[in-house]
Amino acid sequence: MSGSWGKKVHYTIFGESHGKGIGITIDGLPPGLEIDLQEVTRELERRAPGRNPLSTARKETDAFTIWSGFLNGKTTGSPLCAIIENRDQKSTDYDSLAFTFRPGHADYSGSVKYKGYNDLRGGGHFSGRLTAPLVFAGAIAKQLLRQKDIFIGAHIQCIASTAEANFDAVTVDKETLNQLGYQAFPVLDPLLGEAMQECILAAKSRGDSVGGIIEAAAIHLPAGLGEPFFDSLESTLAHLLFSIPAVKGVEFGAGFAFAQLNGSQANDAMYNQNNNIITSTNHNGGILGGITSGMPLIFRVAIKPTPSIALEQHTINSKGENVSISVGGRHDPCIVPRAVPVVEAVTAMALWDVL
16 A cells, blocks of 8 residues: 655655554654644644534544654654544444445445455545645645745635635735635635535535635745656646545646637746746746746645535445445535645645755
């Protein structure tokens, strides 16, 4: 089972949703780096479940314990290992599902690959619960990036059919990105944010779920980061972004809208401003040829609706029989809000590795 990633910094996640705990090992951090653990805790709280009616009722503090690689407020240079205990799992919710594959989940594909030995409770190792260690690692990477004046932020661009404007791809700034990180429901337009939340609660009342889009930005990246072809910055970011459960689409800059543009519209005109090479537009999202251009990095990810829903659905059981299922237990009617800090985290991990 592949749980490791990274070239210059190596990350390994482990654990299952209903196991004793989850965690991550980070190998490659230089010694002597100061880490603000309160800031790490704040980032984890942004993702933690059970905080409001938009989230699952499962309550986890996501408090972490660092087992190695950290002493007196600084990294030691040895692998840094952190553990997050699971405290509010209810595995009995899954007793009736032990031999029934939930539509939209990895129950069937995982069972085939791991010959039925995989942990199905709460999704096991496939669960979004495993994104908590990613946020831990990303919180560290974000602190390291800030030392280089690089800032990352994201907002909920849409929930179902309710959408707000995109970032200004040319002028998005530090203040905007930082403010989003302190919002319980991070949006640029509070009124549209309320409409999005009403959409989530309406789906919840029907026993259904909804998805959405998260738009992220990173600013002050120097030009020249990344490689052409196989190690392009898009490739590196997409690898991690698609590792987030429920991410089913990624686009950079104008993305799929490029298909409706002419070259004269799609190209970003360049000019020199006080010896800084900038572009008047940023349709390419700050990346050309797989390499940063110095303009803001802009991308969006599509999050599918939570597959665990109370409505009856057709599926099969482990015997191959056609059956119906209604998934009980505690689940998010929309995981988009809790996925925002995860998207920021893996972005930070990718950028720190490239730097």
